[in-house]
Each structure stands twice: as C-alpha cells, then as structure tokens.
Amino acid sequence: MPTCPAPVRPLDDAAAAALTSLAAGLLADHASAVSPALLTALPGACDRLPDAVRHALRPVDTDDGLFVLRGLRLDDRELGPTPGHWSDAGDAGALWDVTLLLVSALMGTPIAWDGQQDGRFVHNIVPSPGHESEQTGASSEVLLTPHTEDAFHPGRAHLLLLCCMRNHDRVATTAASVRRTALDPADVERLRRPVAPILPDDAYEEARRFAGRPDPVPTLFAAPDGLTLRFDPAYTPLDGADAGWREAYGRLGAELARVSVAVSLEPGDVLVVDNDVVVHGRVPFTARYDGTDRWLKRASARVTGRPTRPAAERGEHGYGQAALTAWPV
Numbered sequence: 001m002p003t004c005p006a007p008v009r010p011l012d013d014a015a016a017a018a019l020t021s022l023a024a025g026l027l028a029d030h031a032s033a034v035s036p037a038l039l040t041a042l043p044g045a046c047d048r049l050p051d052a053v054r055h056a057l058r059p060v061d062t063d064d065g066l067f068v069l070r071g072l073r074l075d076d077r078e079l080g081p082t083p084g085h086w087s088d089a090g091d092a093g094a095l096w097d098v099t100l101l102l103v104s105a106l107m108g109t110p111i112a113w114d115g116q117q118d119g120r121f122v123h124n125i126v127p128s129p130g131h132e133s134e135q136t137g138a139s140s141e142v143l144l145t146p147h148t149e150d151a152f153h154p155g156r157a158h159l160l161l162l163c164c165m166r167n168h169d170r171v172a173t174t175a176a177s178v179r180r181t182a183l184d185p186a187d188v189e190r191l192r193r194p195v196a197p198i199l200p201d202d203a204y205e206e207a208r209r210f211a212g213r214p215d216p217v218p219t220l221f222a223a224p225d226g227l228t229l230r231f232d233p234a235y236t237p238l239d240g241a242d243a244g245w246r247e248a249y250g251r252l253g254a255e256l257a258r259v260s261v262a263v264s265l266e267p268g269d270v271l272v273v274d275n276d277v278v279v280h281g282r283v284p285f286t287a288r289y290d291g292t293d294r295w296l297k298r299a300s301a302r303v304t305g306r307p308t309r310p311a312a313e314r315g316e317h318g319y320g321q322a323a324l325t326a327w328p329v
C-alpha cells in the first residue's frame with residue numbers, strides 16, 4: 001500500500017497562525033473545550049477568519065474524497081502524556097479540540113453522540129489496555145477494517161476529521177474512495193438494493209441494546225456527482241443476503257482494498273475524509289502504554305443539502321440514537 005499519496009492541502013504560516021490564535025481566544029473566553037457556549041460561538045468566530053483561510057478550509061471537493069491539511073504547528077514537548085483511555089483525556093490538548101472544531105465548523109455543522117465518549121464533540125482516539133482486538137478506535141493489534149463512520153445511522157457525518165497529536169511509530173490510517181474503484185455495473189445495481197442491515201458498532205453500548213428490527217440498507221447510491229457508499233463489513237450480518245449479492249459485496253471489498261491508500265499522519269495534520277465517498281481504517285500496531293502512544297483527535301460534521309444519500313434513510317430508526325449538533329440547525 002503506498003504511503004501518503006493522499007492530496008495535501010498546505011496551510012501557510014499566516015493562515016495557521018490565524019486559526020490557532022482564534023482557537024486560543026475562544027478557549028480563553030470559555031475556559032473549556034467542552035463548553036456549550038463555545039460551540040455556539042463557532043460560526044461567528046469562523047466569520048472573522050480571512051477569506052484565504054476560509055478557502056483553504058473548504059470541504060473535500062475531489063474524487064479522492066479526502067485531503068490532508070498540513071501546516072498547523074504542534075510541539076510534542078508542550079503536549080502532556082497520551083491519555084491511557086478516552087475517559088482520562090479531560091482537557092488534554094484542549095487547544096487542538098477547539099482548532100478542530102473551528103475547521104469542522106468552516107466545513108459544516110459539528111455533531112456528537114450522547115452514546116459516545118460522553119457526548120463530546122471531539123473524541124480522543126488512543127489505544128487502550130483491554131481493547132486491543134476490538135473494531136473501535138481504542139484497538140491496536142488488529143486491522144481496523146475499512147468502514148464508513150457511524151454507518152449504522154442515518155444522521156452520520158458527511159465529513160470525518162482526524163487531527164494527529166502524536167504518531168511516533170508512523171501508524172497509518174487507510175482510506176479508499178469508491179470513486180476510484182472499477183465495479184461491474186451489474187454489481188453496482190445489486191448493491192444499490194437494501195439487502196443487509198448495518199448494526200451499531202461496539203462504541204455504542206446503548207444502541208446495541210436497541211430492541212427494534214434492524215432495517216436492511218443499500219450499500220451503494222448513485223448520487224448526481226458519482227457513487228457514494230455506506231459500508232461496514234465488520235457490523236454487517238450477511239445471513240439474509242442471497243449468494244449473488246454476497247459475492248458482489250465481496251468484490252466491492254476487494255476493489256476498495258485495491259485502491260486503498262495508507263496515510264501516515266504527522267503531528268498537526270488534519271485528515272479530512274468525505275464519509276460518503278471514502279471508507280477509512282487503520283493498520284495494526286503495538287501499543288506502548290507509556291504515555292507516548294499514538295493520539296488522534298476526531299471530529300464529525302454534517303453538511304446540509306448534500307444529495308449524497310437515498311431519501312429513504314430519513315425513515316430509519318437509527319437504533320434509538322440521535323446525533324447532537326453544535327448549534328440548532
């Protein structure tokens with residue numbers, strides 16, 4: 001797998017400084033990165049950024065379905081130890097939470113989930129003892145299979161943002177764009193039919209106890225700009241699917257593996273992924289558990305009016321989960 005052929009969007013020093021000082025000002029005004037008032041102040045703060053910065057921070061607009069924003073400065077010596085678990089993170093790296101929220105707010109509306117990481121809008125992704133083999137951000141020893149983020153839910157993000165705090169071992173995030181695959185039109189037709197459901201992942205304890213019937217959902221969707229996908233094989237039971245559909249699903253997985261790129265994020269990088277076009281994952285690694293582990297911050301945003309998903313999704317129950325938005329929309 002090639003390492004980082006992902007498109008890089010450079011942020012020049014002036015733009016990086018404007019963003020960082022805006023984030024520092026917001027954090028000083030609100031004392032904590034998890035303050036609800038800070039969230040509602042984000043759009044007004046974004047309006048104060050120069051046009052050039054706003055342009056550099058436009059959403060993903062190519063068939064790669066992703067880019068790496070590079071240019072924000074992060075000094076490892078100023079960062080405390082990597083938390084051992086997301087629940088120990090507290091205010092660690094809070095300036096980066098606010099920076100990531102600003103980048104998200106420039107592209108859409110940040111969202112969060114009651115049932116994930118205490119409803120925080122910025123998640124801490126760190127390897128945690130006891131979770132090594134899970135299919136969640138806290139794992140390490142296993143391949144995190146390529147997936148659409150929060151694929152089980154109709155309110156999932158359009159954009160996923162991963163900001164790298166620390167990555168000494170250069171562990172790669174993987175990403176594959178459905179628009180780079182070469183699929184047989186007959187397979188596309190099959191996979192556009194709602195055949196198998198996608199269950200909530202292990203990060204959502206409450207949703208996993210939901211008693212309602214899981215609805216089958218389409219895997220592919222023909223949007224006006226090209227194909228989009230909703231794909232999470234680790235949480236997709238295939239028992240109700242016929243053999244032809246299963247084979248097509250397998251060929252989609254193989255094509256995504258063929259076009260997959262490995263992005264080894266550097267401190268200060270923000271990987272922006274179009275969650276309708278690209279599935280992402282992570283290669284296996286061995287956790288250090290000594291305070292110097294890999295550490296990412298993750299935010300999610302919705303972009304209103306995007307024609308990238310079937311209208312029928314709006315009728316889904318979402319396993320009783322509701323996304324929270326940073327401000328009323």
Ligand SMILES: O=C(O)CCC(=O)C(=O)O
Nearest residue numbers: 125137172173281282298
């Ligand atoms: O650790 C990574 O590179 C990606 C993990 C992941 O899938 C996520 O944070 O949503």
Ligand SMILES: [Fe+2]
Nearest residue numbers: 147148149280
């Ligand atoms: Fe993910």
